[in-house]
Amino acid sequence: MRNVMxxxxxxxxxxxxxxxxxxxxxxxxxxxGFVFYSSTAFFSLQSMRMEAQGGMGMPxxxxxxxxxxxxxxxxxxxxxxxxxxxxxxxxxxxxKRSGTIELLLTSPLTDxxxxxxxxxxALLLFAILEALxxxxxxxxxxxxxxxxxxxxxxxxxMLLYGGALLALGMWFSTFTKNQxxxxxxxxxxxxxxxxxxxxxxxxxxxxxxxMSYIALTTHFDNFSKGVLQLSDVVYYSSVIIxxxxxxxxxxxxxxxxx
Amino acid sequence: xxxxxNLTKRYGPTLAVSGVSFSVQKGEILGFLGPNGAGKTTTxxxxxxxxxxxxxxxxxxxxxxxxxPLEAKRRTGYLxxxxxxxxxxxxxxxxxxxxxxxxxxxxxxxxxxxEIVEKCAIADVRNRQVGKLSKGYRQRVGLAQALIHxxxxxxxxxxxxxxxxxxxxETRDLIKGLEGQxxxxxxxxxxxxxxxxxxxxxxxxxxxxxxxxxxxxxxxxLQGFETVLVTVEGPAAAIxxxxxxxxxVNWVEPRESHESxxxxxxxxxxxxxxxxxxxxxxxxxxxxxxxxxTSGLSLEEIFLKxxxxxxxxxxxxxxxxxxx
Ligand SMILES: Nc1ncnc2c1ncn2[C@@H]1O[C@H](COP(=O)(O)OP(=O)(O)OP(=O)(O)O)[C@@H](O)[C@H]1O
Ligand SMILES: [Mg+2]
Numbered sequence: 093m094r095n096v097m098x099x100x101x102x103x104x105x106x107x108x109x110x111x112x113x114x115x116x117x118x119x120x121x122x123x124x125g126f127v128f129y130s131s132t133a134f135f136s137l138q139s140m141r142m143e144a145q146g147g148m149g150m151p152x153x154x155x156x157x158x159x160x161x162x163x164x165x166x167x168x169x170x171x172x173x174x175x176x177x178x179x180x181x182x183x184x185x186x187x188k189r190s191g192t193i194e195l196l197l198t199s200p201l202t203d204x205x206x207x208x209x210x211x212x213x214a215l216l217l218f219a220i221l222e223a224l225x226x227x228x229x230x231x232x233x234x235x236x237x238x239x240x241x242x243x244x245x246x247x248x249x250m251l252l253y254g255g256a257l258l259a260l261g262m263w264f265s266t267f268t269k270n271q272x273x274x275x276x277x278x279x280x281x282x283x284x285x286x287x288x289x290x291x292x293x294x295x296x297x298x299x300x301x302x303m304s305y306i307a308l309t310t311h312f313d314n315f316s317k318g319v320l321q322l323s324d325v326v327y328y329s330s331v332i333i334x335x336x337x338x339x340x341x342x343x344x345x346x347x348x349x350x
Numbered sequence: 351x352x353x354x355x356n357l358t359k360r361y362g363p364t365l366a367v368s369g370v371s372f373s374v375q376k377g378e379i380l381g382f383l384g385p386n387g388a389g390k391t392t393t394x395x396x397x398x399x400x401x402x403x404x405x406x407x408x409x410x411x412x413x414x415x416x417x418x419p420l421e422a423k424r425r426t427g428y429l430x431x432x433x434x435x436x437x438x439x440x441x442x443x444x445x446x447x448x449x450x451x452x453x454x455x456x457x458x459x460x461x462x463x464x465e466i467v468e469k470c471a472i473a474d475v476r477n478r479q480v481g482k483l484s485k486g487y488r489q490r491v492g493l494a495q496a497l498i499h500x501x502x503x504x505x506x507x508x509x510x511x512x513x514x515x516x517x518x519x520e521t522r523d524l525i526k527g528l529e530g531q532x533x534x535x536x537x538x539x540x541x542x543x544x545x546x547x548x549x550x551x552x553x554x555x556x557x558x559x560x561x562x563x564x565x566x567x568x569x570x571x572l573q574g575f576e577t578v579l580v581t582v583e584g585p586a587a588a589i590x591x592x593x594x595x596x597x598x599v600n601w602v603e604p605r606e607s608h609e610s611x612x613x614x615x616x617x618x619x620x621x622x623x624x625x626x627x628x629x630x631x632x633x634x635x636x637x638x639x640x641x642x643x644t645s646g647l648s649l650e651e652i653f654l655k656x657x658x659x660x661x662x663x664x665x666x667x668x669x670x671x672x673x674x
Contacts, residue, residue: 098450102436109438195434195495198398199451200423347401 095201099209100216103183107217112182116175120221127167128228131159156242156318160229164246165316168225169309172257173286177278179217180261181271183210184343188269193346203343207336211255211262218254222247242318249315252328256308257282259335266342282308351376351503351533352397357406359392366392368557369406374550376502377530381548382537389557390537391431394505397535398428411502424453427501427532431508433492437481441472441491444480445498452499462498470494470524486517493524497532504528506536510543522547578616578644579605580628584637586612592631598622611640 107113187193196206226247264281265274289307292300304310308331311324352374359367367389374380384390395401397408399415399422408415413422436444445466449459467473470490475483480491489509496504509525510518526547528534538544544551545565553561553568561568582589586607593602598618605613618624625642632639 095451098447102447105443106436106438190434190437191430191432192434192436194395194398194400194428194430195448196451198400198423198426198428199448200420200453201451202420 095205096209096212099196099201099206100212103210103213104216106182107179107213112178113217116178116217117221117224120171120175121224123171124163124168124225124228127163128159131162132232135159154239156239159232160243160246161316161318163228164225164250165309165312168250169253169312170286172254173282173308174279175221176218176254176257176261177264177275177282179214180258180278181265181275183214183262184266184339185269185271185274188346189271197343197347203340207262207339207343211259211336214258214262215251215255218258219251222250222254225250239318245315245318245320248320249312249324249328252325252332253308253312253315256328256331256335259332259339261335263335263338263342266339266346351378351411352380352535353407353409354393354397355407355409357393357396357408358404359389359396359401360404366557367396370554370557370559371406372552372559372562374533374535376533378550379525379529379534379536379548381544381551382535382554383539383541383544383551384537384554385539387556388539388554390554391507393554394428394507394535394537398426398505399423400428424499425502427496427499427504429492429496429504429506429509431511433488433495435480435488435491435495438479440479441467441476441483444491445494448495449498454499462500466494466498469497471520486513489513489517489521490524493521502533504532504534504536506534508537508539510538510540518543578618578625578628578642579613580616580632580639581611581613581641582632582637582639583611584632584635588635589632589637590614592635593628596624596627596631598624598627613641 184193187196197203226243229243260281261278264278265271267277268274285306285308287307288303289310292303292307294300295303305327311327314321314324354373355371357367357370358365370389370393372380382390382393392401396403397410397415399419402416410422411425413425415422436447439447442463445463446459449462450456454462467476470493472487472490472494475487480488483491489512493506493509496506506525510521513521522543525534525536529549536543536547548565550564551562551568552559580593586604589612590602590604593599593614593616596616600617600619603615603617605615607613616624616628625644629639629642
């Protein structure tokens with residue numbers, strides 16, 4: 093554990109001593125802010141309209157349903173497809189390029205300690221991004237009262253979703269010593285996994301179902317609705333474990349041809 | 351302390367190291383000498399556990415690097431060809447990180463850091479970013495990194511490559527100072543390094559060991575016969591004839607002639623010093639003697655002899671194959 097923390101700390105340090113963390117955070121908060129602003133504006137417009145029409149006996153619009161869900165499920169999941177490769181691309185590629193991989197692999201650490209340390213470091217940076225999102229949502233409490241329970245599901249879902257992308261991105265970064273290539277491969281793969289959801293809508297039967305099941309974003313739907321479903325938790329956890337396992341395999345193979 | 355037993359390493363189809371065996375005693379400094387592409391780095395990477403061997407066994411401090419990698423790695427310090435630095439860390443941060451992953455207990459880290467920056471003469475740059483240091487300092491930080499957990503075994507891959515002469519001497523002295531406390535294996539293709547710092551030399555070429563011994567032993571073994579260089583002013587042909595008749599002389603070869611002076615290479619029988627006789631013969635004949643010295647093969651020449659012989663054999667084999 094001590095070793096995992098040492099590696100995780102090193103990764104966090106690297107993120108905040110390079111432009112990456114700031115770039116990712118700036119882009120992310122800017123987009124987040126923009127979507128937040130436009131959806132709250134839309135929401136207030138809608139609410140006023142309903143008020144003007146006398147409510148028609150309908151319950152008031154739900155903040156969770158009209159603001160939080162579209163932001164998380166509709167926009168941020170897609171934005172993260174682009175930002176996470178920026179976080180993961182350096183994890184192994186940079187160590188391979190600079191030769192520090194020799195330091196790590198000749199230290200008394202297991203491969204798994206290194207992998208988990210790196211994953212944890214990246215996940216911590218992601219958790220900061222996520223905290224920024226939820227800081228926006230906290231503003232909603234000043235003017236309304238969104239439900240807390242769905243928010244917890246939202247937060248957990250986002251962490252799992254991010255974790256899954258990070259684990260896969262880490263695997264891609266073991267392929268090459270070139271960060272840019274690692275990032276591009278990650279982005280391409282993520283977009284493909286995302287598009288599977290779209291394509292599945294046009295395919296019939298089992299194939300469509302399988303594609304829809306594999307697609308990264310479909311399982312986020314329930315979380316964004318605030319619904320915690322075991323199958324979704326299992327899906328993302330499996331992707332995380334798969335990513336870590338594939339990274340371990342790849343690091344093992346790397347020793348044959350550094 | 352280090353036992354390499356019949357080590358073979360292949361990268362796909364390329365055979366980088368083949369059937370290499372040697373061992374390094376506790377406290378000894380062993381030089382690993384060979385031309386580019388000989389397989390030095392590959393061997394060291396197997397010793398440090400970075401690469402698994404294709405065949406053969408390597409034991410470090412009694413632990414097999416394949417079976418008990420963590421125990422072996424705990425006792426090994428490694429300076430790769432390029433110092434493995436994180437450029438944006440300061441020297442302090444970097445060494446503290448390395449100390450942590452090498453298993454130095456949190457309590458001891460500060461003390462160890464203070465000792466090591468003193469030992470490696472990098473105390474004055476402790477708070478500078480490693481990436482902004484000069485090559486020489488970076489190399490010393492690399493050495494400090496290898497020593498931070500006070501390992502029994504040190505593996506140094508070309509520790510003086512790219513340093514200026516003053517720094518080379520300082521680094522050599524530093525390594526020399528490790529003798530007795532640490533077991534060191536260092537690779538190089540710069541020869542003076544070996545004769546100055548190492549007690550024993552392993553010469554490797556094209557993945558195979560071609561010679562092992564102390565620098566002196568290697569010199570003696572390869573000479574086989576004594577060679578004396580004589581520079582005399584006088585008629586070349588007559589001098590050669592006279593020298594041929596000196597007892598103990600096998601043959602005489604002219605090396606160069608400059609105006610009326612000739613330099614001759616006199617090969618004598620083993621263990622026979624013919625210098626006094628040559629001097630007398632020269633003076634008796636009324637010629638002027640300018641220089642008289644034995645020409646021991648320099649380590650450089652031995653190195654070339656050892657490593658080019660095999661290459662030319664290889665070339666011959668290739669040529670034969672091509673002819674068939
Ligand atoms: N990763 C690799 N993949 C394929 N071949 C390699 C690899 N690393 C080294 N080789 C080959 O193995 C042989 C030995 O290389 P090695 O780096 O061990 O030599 P060296 O003695 O360290 O040379 P130098 O003095 O240049 O550092 C060379 O022929 C080299 O081309
Ligand atoms: Mg080398």
